[in-house]
Amino acid sequence: MLVSMRWLRELVDTDLSPAALAERLEMTGTAVEAVHDDAAGFEGVVVGRVVTKERHPDADKLWVTRVDVGGAEPLSIVCGADNFEAGDRVPVALAGTTLPGGATIRKTKLRGVVSEGMNCSPGELGLPGDDRGLLILPKDAPVGTPFGEYHGEGDAVLELEVTPNRPDCMSMVGIAREVAAILGTSHRTPSSSPVESGEAAGSAVEVRIEDADLCPRYAARLIRGVKVGPSPKWLAERVAASGSRPINNIVDVTNHVLYELGQPLHAFDAATLGCENGRTTIVVRPAAAGERLRTLDGQDRELEPGMLLICDPRGPVALAGVMGGEDTEVSGSTVDVLLESACFAPASIGRTSRSLGLVSEASVRFERGVDPDGCVAALDRAAALIVEVSGGTVAPGVVDEYARPAHPRVIELRVAKLNSVLGTSLGPGEVTDLLTRLGLGVSGGETLEVTVPTYRPDLEREIDLVEEVVRLWGMDRVPGTLPAGRGRIGGLTREQRLRERAGEGMRAAGLSETLTYAFADPSDLERLRWGPAGGQGVVELLNPMSVEQSVLRPTIAAGLLRAVASNQRRGVADVHLYEIGTVFSAVEGRKQPLERQMVSGALAGRWARPSWSDPADGGPAPARLGFFDGKGVLETLMETLNVGAWSVRAADLPFLQPGRGAEVLVRGSVEGWLGEVHPDCLDAFGADGPVVLFEIGLDPVLAASEDVPSFRPLGRYPAVELDVALVVDDDVPAEKVAASMRKAGGPLLDSVRLFDVYRGAGVGEGRKSLAFALAYRSTERTLTDAEVREAHERLVSRVCGALGAKLRD
Numbered sequence: 001m002l003v004s005m006r007w008l009r010e011l012v013d014t015d016l017s018p019a020a021l022a023e024r025l026e027m028t029g030t031a032v033e034a035v036h037d038d039a040a041g042f043e044g045v046v047v048g049r050v051v052t053k054e055r056h057p058d059a060d061k062l063w064v065t066r067v068d069v070g071g072a073e074p075l076s077i078v079c080g081a082d083n084f085e086a087g088d089r090v091p092v093a094l095a096g097t098t099l100p101g102g103a104t105i106r107k108t109k110l111r112g113v114v115s116e117g118m119n120c121s122p123g124e125l126g127l128p129g130d131d132r133g134l135l136i137l138p139k140d141a142p143v144g145t146p147f148g149e150y151h152g153e154g155d156a157v158l159e160l161e162v163t164p165n166r167p168d169c170m171s172m173v174g175i176a177r178e179v180a181a182i183l184g185t186s187h188r189t190p191s192s193s194p195v196e197s198g199e200a201a202g203s204a205v206e207v208r209i210e211d212a213d214l215c216p217r218y219a220a221r222l223i224r225g226v227k228v229g230p231s232p233k234w235l236a237e238r239v240a241a242s243g244s245r246p247i248n249n250i251v252d253v254t255n256h257v258l259y260e261l262g263q264p265l266h267a268f269d270a271a272t273l274g275c276e277n278g279r280t281t282i283v284v285r286p287a288a289a290g291e292r293l294r295t296l297d298g299q300d301r302e303l304e305p306g307m308l309l310i311c312d313p314r315g316p317v318a319l320a321g322v323m324g325g326e327d328t329e330v331s332g333s334t335v336d337v338l339l340e341s342a343c344f345a346p347a348s349i350g351r352t353s354r355s356l357g358l359v360s361e362a363s364v365r366f367e368r369g370v371d372p373d374g375c376v377a378a379l380d381r382a383a384a385l386i387v388e389v390s391g392g393t394v395a396p397g398v399v400d401e402y403a404r405p406a407h408p409r410v411i412e413l414r415v416a417k418l419n420s421v422l423g424t425s426l427g428p429g430e431v432t433d434l435l436t437r438l439g440l441g442v443s444g445g446e447t448l449e450v451t452v453p454t455y456r457p458d459l460e461r462e463i464d465l466v467e468e469v470v471r472l473w474g475m476d477r478v479p480g481t482l483p484a485g486r487g488r489i490g491g492l493t494r495e496q497r498l499r500e501r502a503g504e505g506m507r508a509a510g511l512s513e514t515l516t517y518a519f520a521d522p523s524d525l526e527r528l529r530w531g532p533a534g535g536q537g538v539v540e541l542l543n544p545m546s547v548e549q550s551v552l553r554p555t556i557a558a559g560l561l562r563a564v565a566s567n568q569r570r571g572v573a574d575v576h577l578y579e580i581g582t583v584f585s586a587v588e589g590r591k592q593p594l595e596r597q598m599v600s601g602a603l604a605g606r607w608a609r610p611s612w613s614d615p616a617d618g619g620p621a622p623a624r625l626g627f628f629d630g631k632g633v634l635e636t637l638m639e640t641l642n643v644g645a646w647s648v649r650a651a652d653l654p655f656l657q658p659g660r661g662a663e664v665l666v667r668g669s670v671e672g673w674l675g676e677v678h679p680d681c682l683d684a685f686g687a688d689g690p691v692v693l694f695e696i697g698l699d700p701v702l703a704a705s706e707d708v709p710s711f712r713p714l715g716r717y718p719a720v721e722l723d724v725a726l727v728v729d730d731d732v733p734a735e736k737v738a739a740s741m742r743k744a745g746g747p748l749l750d751s752v753r754l755f756d757v758y759r760g761a762g763v764g765e766g767r768k769s770l771a772f773a774l775a776y777r778s779t780e781r782t783l784t785d786a787e788v789r790e791a792h793e794r795l796v797s798r799v800c801g802a803l804g805a806k807l808r809d
Contacts, residue, residue, distance in 0.1 A: 003158040003175050004241040011176035012187040018156040024182050028471045030169060031161040036126060042148035044097030044105075045120065046070065049143045053086045058111040065119065067092055070144020078115040083133030083245075089141040090134045091120040100126035127157075127240070136245055139230040150233075157241055165458040167368035171262030174455070181437040181472060190260060191377065192384030196396040198224060205338065205399045206276065210285040212403035214308050215320065218284050218342040219375045219400040221383050222270065226250060226392035228334050235389060244361070249389040250330045250337060253382050255361070262455075263341060263370055263378035264362035266310075266318060270336035272328040274312035280338060283311045284320065291316055294326045295358070307352045308344060321349040321366035322358055337386065341379040343372040354543060371455035372406045408441075409452040413465045416446065421466050423481050426473070434472045435465065498641060498702045502599060503580060505640030509633040511578040511601055516559030518582065519549035524558040527684035529654040536585035539593040552584035552593060556600035557655075557693050561677065564604050565687040573688075574605035580698065597698040598672075599637065603629055604691045627660045630674050630692035634664065642706040648674060650733055655681050657690075664696050666704050672696025719750055719777040720788045724796060725808035730759070730766050732803060737770055744798035748791045750777040762809070769808045 005018055014021065022032040048067040051074050056062035063082070066074040069092050077092070084090060093099060094117050095107040105118050118124070123131035125147075141150060160169070168174040173189050180187035201222040209215050228248050231239070235256060236246040242259040246252050254265040273280045287303040293316040294300045301319075303309070308320035318324040321344040330337060349366040353359055376398055383394045413435075415428050432442045440459075441451030452459045459465060470478060492500070503513060525538065536554070544550035553559065556579050567575045578601040584593040603625040631648060638646050643666070651663040653673055661675030674694040682689045728737060738752045745752075756771035763769045774795070776788045800806055 001160040001162045001170055001175070002241065002243045003160060003172065004155055004238070005158070006155040007172055007238060007241065008176060008179065010188075011172060011190075012180045012183075013185055014179060014183060016183075018158060021179065022158055025158075025160070025178075027474070027476070028178070028182055029163075030166075030178065032158055033161050034159040036157040036159065042091070042125060042146070042151065045091050045093050045099075045125065045147040047137060047141045047143055047145045047147055047150050048075075048090055048092035048119070050084060050086050050088050050090060050119075053084070056111060056113060058113075062110065064113055067117070067119065068143055069094070069117075075116040076114050077117050077119055078110040078113055079119045079134070081119065081121065081132075081134045084119075084136060087139075088134075089137035089139060089143070091125060091137065091147045093118045093120055093124075099124055122240070130243070130245060133245075135240070138233060138236045138246060140233070151237070155241065164368055167365065167370060167457065168262065168455045170365050170368065171258075172260045174262055177439060181439075184437060190381060192381045194221075194380055194384040194387060194394040197393045198395055201395040201397045201399050204279055204395065205282070206279045207282045207399050207401045208284070209401050209403050210283065211308075214286065214345045214348050215284045216343050216345075216404035216406070217372045217375055217400070217402045218282070218340070219379055219398050219402075220282065220341070221339045221379045221398055222280075222395040223337045223339060223383055223386050223392050224395060225335060226337055226386060226390040228330060228332050228390065232389055235385075248330065248332075250334070250386060253385045253389060254339075256385065257378050257382045258361060258365070261374060261378050261381065262365060263374050264321065264365055265378060265382055266324050266340040266362075267330050268317065268324070268328045268338040268340065269330050269334040270338040271334070273317065273338060274314045276313050281313050282338075282340075283313070284342070285309060285311060287316070293317075293319065295319060295323045296326055296329055297323065297358075298326065301356060301358075304355060306348075307355070308348050310340070319352060319356075319358070320344050322353055322356070322363045323360055337392075339379060339382055339386075341375040341382075343370055343375060369457050371453075372402075372404075373454045376400060406454045408454060409459070411450045411452060411459065411462060411465060413448045413450050413462055414446070415448065417462065418466050418469060421463070422470055423479050424470075424473075426469070430473075431469055434469050437472065438468060440468075494707075495702055498705055499580065499597075499698070501640055502637060502698065502701070505637045506578040506580075506599070506601065506633070508640065509636040510607060511576045511603075511633065514560070514563060514577045514579050515581070516553075516556060516563065516579060517549065518553055518584075519544070520551050520553035520558060521548040522551050524562065524685075525551070525554070528555070528558045528561065528681055529678070530555055530558065531654070536587055536594065539584045539586045554583055554585050555695060556581055556583060556598055557602075557695055560600055560602040560693065561681070561685050561687060561691065564602050564691055565685045568604070568688050569686070574607070574609065575602065576604075576607075577602045598695050599698050599701070600693070600695040601630070601633060602691060602693050603633070604687070604689075624690060625692055626690055627662075627674070627676050627692060630676075630694050631662075634674060634694060634696070638701070641701060642709045643701055643704045644706065644710065645704050646701075647735060649735065654678070656693075664694070666696075666700045669700065671700045713779075715750070715777050715779065717778055717780075717782045719775040720783055720785075721773060721775050722788070722792055723755075723771060723773050724792075725756070725758075725769050725771040726796075726799065726803075726805040727763050727767050727769050727808050728803055728805045730768050732805075734770050737799065737803060737805070738772065740799045740802050741772065741774070741795060744795045744802075745774070745776075746791060746794075748776045748778060748783065748787070749795065750775040771808075 018035045025032055046069050048069045051066040051068050054064050056064050063079045065077050065079050067077050068074045093105045097105045107116050119134050121131050122135045162169045176187040205220055205222055207218050231246050231249045231252040235252050239246050239252050239255050244255050250267050254267050258264050287307040287309050289305045291303045309316045310318035310320050317328045344366050346367050346369045349363055353363040428445050435442045443449050538554055539552040541550055564575045580599050582595050583598050587594045645667045647665050648662040651661055653661050655678055656675035657678050663670045664672035672695050677691045677693055734754050741752050753773045755773050758769040
């Protein structure tokens, strides 16, 4: 939002400098991005008239112009802009001129053509406006006049960053109201009551709204007998200072009122609109499939069903709240003007603008929300100005369809509550004064009833009023205090403590924490061979920032694999990463995505690189990380969280290498997976293998965590260790054999440890030998050889019977 200080001082009395006012606005929540000061002067810049415009003989994007600057002969100037024609008035920097940006203009040759100056854009003169083309001046700008004298030195323009929740500040009157509230003074709202004559507007114009939710109000006025032409100097300057290019007196008036009051308007050539029953008919309705409209920018646009349109009986004539149609625009032959002022649903205008990639000053304001009660006042103001600058007469009456009237909101504000939140001791009178300065209606004592005008849709709750009070009173005056008080309880919840411990466990295992995007690339999921499972699909975004971030991630693994590949490309071979984050899935019957917290990790390379302290006997290099390293990390995690009821079992998953993948079970339920990534997936991501990935649901792990760790005292009596080698089928997991041993071993079996796996001669095809070290111990006495032998033979017999195993010879 650009704010001309000269214009602002007409609406509110202030002698603050632009810099001082910018500081006051910053302190009350309105950011000032820049202050453009025109007072630097424009010495050496004059008003010129383009006499001829011809294509440069040796450059496709340059023009050779002859420009009359009031001298004996026109100057030859080479120009790169394309938004002007012969006859236009433009500012011209003569040779020797130093522009506000520091550039000095010299007589030179450009591609063999002499250039004796420069035709200037707004940015080159330090002025706000569209820098993609020249600053086009009104047709009556006197040729040869110093530009500083014509433009009027001494103005400054503030460039404000208005937050989306403050649509009232998207106008000069809104900023004047804000400045008046800050300074404790009053502001002036320009108002005009046009002189009406002739046939009533209602007998010549009809308006129909088909969807009141999308268009709560649509008002129109009819102005007859206008003469379209250049705007007077004051109007063109106002429009230019606000960042737009002057076009003609009718369009410039609509832009002037938009910047002044914040209400977008649109002017139709009434003669181009269709009629029904002898009246010009406007229909506000959603678009149907297959409809098209050529907009004012010359683009033929295909409309999507649901886009809000302004139509006549023949079809669309404008994109509601975004841009008008080319066929009904005001031109030099326009005589009668139908002036539109409306209120549209912000979400609808936002969708249309983003879908078509079409952003206008009107759409920006409609997206934030305009004041429905201000529609007619803006119409009256514009109608009066149009008559002033173009002649004509205003038809009596306003055609006003107000299907959903807006009503001021009433909010209760407890002064005691306000002081409790802010730590202040303001009285009801002080609070009333501050809120009244903002234009709010206030009544009551310790509990105030505050009536919020319709131009402040951001004020919805009591706390919003507290914010308004403190920003005017002064946020820097709020005393600094520490939160304290009886009954306040601090500390983390059980889940928060366990989550922190989970991170500690992962770091203790040697992994570094990382953070990947929650938005994912669908092609990454294809490269990972990730598919919907269990009736859960991928959540697609309706309005993604890019194709590469068009879905919510169903797994963290793809992001981690990308991170591994990125590190490897940069020469980091040893990568040990983990992330605790959220994954999303679409579930049929649920409106919202299913969100789950996951612990995911990636391992590549080695735990440590070779170093000088390694044995110097030429031994083997440290092994590359594999499946069991990932399993060891999960063991560390489970031990850190005191989770005993978990296990892994072999599983074939499409993104894991066959024979090197497993499911992770917690309390008997599959809650995650672990394994080495399939070579095809590694190639798709450009990663060097092996790479170990794992992912497990955090909530079931935390639910299985024991708050009090189990404890078993150290044995006082010696253990007796025996080894046993059992031959089983190749598809029988070692974990299953070990579990069977623990079950059959009874109270004397102290531990079971696998120390060897053998396949080959002597065990048979499709079989393997598993060797276990078993320890037997009693907590009450030293075991005899006979007791151990009996327990051991019983264990071997039961395991062989249960699994079809046999003792290895």
